[in-house]
Amino acid sequence: YRCLPALSAATGPVWSTQTDIYACQRACAAEVNCAYFTYFKGGRCVLSGEDATTVVESTATSGPRTCNKVPAGCTETPNSSFPGNTDAESHEAWPSHRQPASLECWPIDWTHHVYDNCNGSTKVLQNLSSGFPGRCLGFQQVVVPMYETCNSVCEKMSFCSSFQQTSKGCFIGIFTTGQDCFVKQGSAPLRAERIMHGAVRVLKDLRGVQVKGLTKAFSESDVEHPRTQGVEACRSACYSNLLCQYWQYYLEDGCWLEEPFTDQAIEYPLTTRIYQLNAGKVIAGEYIQHICPGLSWTPSEEWKLVASSTSCSGTSSKDLAGNEAVSLADCKLRASADTFCGTQLVSNGLACSCILKGQLCTRQA
Numbered sequence: 001y002r003c004l005p006a007l008s009a010a011t012g013p014v015w016s017t018q019t020d021i022y023a024c025q026r027a028c029a030a031e032v033n034c035a036y037f038t039y040f041k042g043g044r045c046v047l048s049g050e051d052a053t054t055v056v057e058s059t060a061t062s063g064p065r066t067c068n069k070v071p072a073g074c075t076e077t078p079n080s081s082f083p084g085n086t087d088a089e090s091h092e093a094w095p096s097h098r099q100p101a102s103l104e105c106w107p108i109d110w111t112h113h114v115y116d117n118c119n120g121s122t123k124v125l126q127n128l129s130s131g132f133p134g135r136c137l138g139f140q141q142v143v144v145p146m147y148e149t150c151n152s153v154c155e156k157m158s159f160c161s162s163f164q165q166t167s168k169g170c171f172i173g174i175f176t177t178g179q180d181c182f183v184k185q186g187s188a189p190l191r192a193e194r195i196m197h198g199a200v201r202v203l204k205d206l207r208g209v210q211v212k213g214l215t216k217a218f219s220e221s222d223v224e225h226p227r228t229q230g231v232e233a234c235r236s237a238c239y240s241n242l243l244c245q246y247w248q249y250y251l252e253d254g255c256w257l258e259e260p261f262t263d264q265a266i267e268y269p270l271t272t273r274i275y276q277l278n279a280g281k282v283i284a285g286e287y288i289q290h291i292c293p294g295l296s297w298t299p300s301e302e303w304k305l306v307a308s309s310t311s312c313s314g315t316s317s318k319d320l321a322g323n324e325a326v327s328l329a330d331c332k333l334r335a336s337a338d339t340f341c342g343t344q345l346v347s348n349g350l351a352c353s354c355i356l357k358g359q360l361c362t363r364q365a
Contacts, residue, residue, distance in 0.1 A: 018045040021061055022357050028065040029339040038062045041113060066339040073100035074291055077203055083270040090269040099269040102245055102260075105291040106158075106198070115242075117158045118198040118292040125236040126194040131229055132236075134164045134192020135185055136178025138262065139171040151193065158197045161240035165191040175261035177237040177244065182222035194240045198292040206285030211246050212274040214256035215263040222254065230255065231284045238288065248285030317346060317353045326352040 018024040024045035028037035034047040041059040054062060072095065082093035091098050107116040126132035139162070144150055150170035154160040161173040162181075166189045177194075217237050223230040226249075234255035238247035246266055247257040258266050267274060270287070318341065320326065320334040328345075331352035335341040341354035 015044060015046045017043045019043065021063075022359075025063060025065065025067070026340050026357070034065055036062055036064055071105065072096040073098070074105040074201075074289070076100070082204065083272055083275050085272050087269050087271060090271050100203075100289060101268065102265075103242060103290065105289060106242065107292050115158055117156060120155070121198050121293065122155045123196045124193050125196050125240055126233065128189070128192055131224075132192060132194055132233070133182055133184060134162070134189045135183065136162060136164065136171075136173060136181040138176055138179045139164060139173045141169050141171050144170050150191070154193075154195055155197075159242055160195065160197075161237075161242075162194045163192065164189045173241075175241070175243060176259060177217060177241045177257065180218060180222075181237075182218045182233065194236050196236075196239045197242060198290055200239050201289045201291055202286050203289055204287040206246065206248055206282065206287055208277070208279060208282055209285075210276040210279035210282060211248060211266065211270070211285075211287075212276065213258075213264060213266050214246060214248060215259040216253075217255040217257050217259075219254040220250075220252060226251070226254075227283065234284070235286070238286075242290050245289070246285070246287055248282050251281045251283055253281065316356045316359055318356060319351075319353045321350075321352040325350045 016027055018027060018039065021039040024037050024039040027045055028034040028047050031047055033049055035050045036048045036052045038046045038048065038057075038060050039062075040046070040057075076095045078093040078099070082090060082099075084090040084093060094100075103115060107118065108114070109116040128134060142150075142153060144153055150163045150165040150172070153170065154163040154172050157172070157174065159175050161177050163173070164171045166187070217234065218230075220226045220230060223233060231249045234247050234249045234257065237255065238244040238257045241257075241259075243260050243265075244258045247255070249255050260266075318338065320331060320338065320341075326334070326347070328347050328349055331345055331347045334352060335345055335354040338354065340356055342357040342359060344355035346353045346355070
């Protein structure tokens with residue numbers, strides 16, 4: 001969307017060229033008459049006043065002059081009335097009266113209009129030694145570049161859920177968790193891992209209920225210990241796929257989860273149309289949200305302290321102390337009130353600065 005009309009020359013700068021959407025928002029925050037901004041693919045940044053309205057524009061993204069430090073959709077959980085019988089009732093169950101959309105809390109590369117990676121934040125959920133056979137169907141074979149490995153290729157791609165290194169090459173799961181991963185077909189891989197990018201927030205426990213429309217990932221008979229190994233494997237499968245928001249494990253049946261790329265997405269918002277109570281065979285399950293800690297939201301805390309001796313190469317910061325000696329507590333207060341600051345601080349109890357919104361310190365020693 002874009003905002004119309006733009007500011008006139010008499011009330012302030014009409015447009016400028018900015019490096020990214022965050023810089024465009026900072027330009028709006030610095031202009032007293034600006035209420036909204038529009039960032040176009042290519043770098044053009046247009047500012048608008050309070051009277052602006054939005055129109056559809058595929059190459060543009062609009063927003064207000066300031067946003068909350070932590071977006072509401074990245075911290076809230078619903079009340080017990082969720083899901084409701086209607087779309088409106090389901091949205092009403094959330095504190096901000098809106099169910100978060102899929103990948104709402106994942107970083108976006110606004111220059112190329114694609115989802116970004118999470119600054120290398122990955123965690124191995126399963127591997128061969130932990131009982132993951134790594135024989136999934138539906139994976140893509142890729143050519144591993146020089147100085148890279150099958151593992152590093154997957155870690156650098158946010159939508160890569162798993163990789164399998166075999167004698168025939170490197171196979172990765174893109175946009176999918178794979179099919180029949182626990183069926184012992186073919187020869188064993190040389191190496192295989194299921195990887196989580198970023199972190200996960202659990203929004204609702206789905207034990208004892210049924211979410212209709214999920215895709216079967218594997219059968220109970222495929223695993224040796226269904227109540228332990230099976231449940232953990234099902235959870236890991238969903239956690240590894242950024243597109244998966246729902247997983248459930250059924251006794252005598254197996255693992256079911258959301259596979260929107262290869263099958264279908266669960267309807268949004270979730271309502272009782274596809275949510276059934278008293279499903280006794282569902283012994284485990286969750287509705288989850290994938291997040292990238294450090295980019296304006298974290299799973300457990302709003303602020304992350306960056307050590308004063310850390311080199312933040314490639315990032316920009318803003319001094320908040322001047323000639324004063326600023327305590328850590330006061331530093332947090334100053335950063336909270338500054339519209340340019342993200343959620344990282346640099347403080348030794350005297351100096352105080354913040355990493356600008358949209359950027360992240362790489363913490364290179």
